[in-house]
Amino acid sequence: MSETEAPEERIEETTTWPDLAVSLYDRLTGRGAEIIYEFEDMHVDVPSGTGEDAEHAHWRLNGTVRVTTREQD
Template sequence: MADAEPTEERIDETTTWPDLAISLYDRLTGRGAEIIYEFEDMEVEVPSGTGEDVEHARWRLDGELRVSTEERD
């Protein structure tokens, strides 16, 4: 059975959300694409550094985050 798409057109299988986001962004870069993330009452604890005894800032996200791509010369 033959593949429907050429090898370079297939997206590699990803196993994590960050890998999926990176793969999608890489694929859309240079195509004038826009990725929109929508958050509703999401809280993130952002560490001040690495290690066990770091402080965390609590960020609350409620709305949209837009990531646009464009090709530069």
Template sequence: MSEAEAPDETTTWPELAIGLYDRLTGRNAEITYEFEDMEVDVPSKTGDDADYAHWRVDGTLTITTRENE
């Protein structure tokens, strides 16, 4: 891949998710994530004064992409 074709540096989780989805859409790709006792504190907003929701994930998340006909 040439420098001109190289993707920009990803700095946030949403950018990573969008970039991954964009690359896989139309390629009949499947991504499977498996979580075991994963705990995440999800902020209500950006900044130091954010409240947090505590999420616990235990299971499998499968994301499938395909091209619309």
């Protein structure tokens, strides 16, 4: 990676799915991009807190989440 490259031109190595999603969103934001996530029978346990004894709500997702970005004037 060159020190003369602008930050937006640098590509960092992504090692996790959340990092990939954030990186992709950051690159597309402000470019009129649309990101669509489709879920089919996805199960998520959502914790009520950060401790080991946190209770969990069980969510089941079916459908589409659409994120649209655009530049503001």
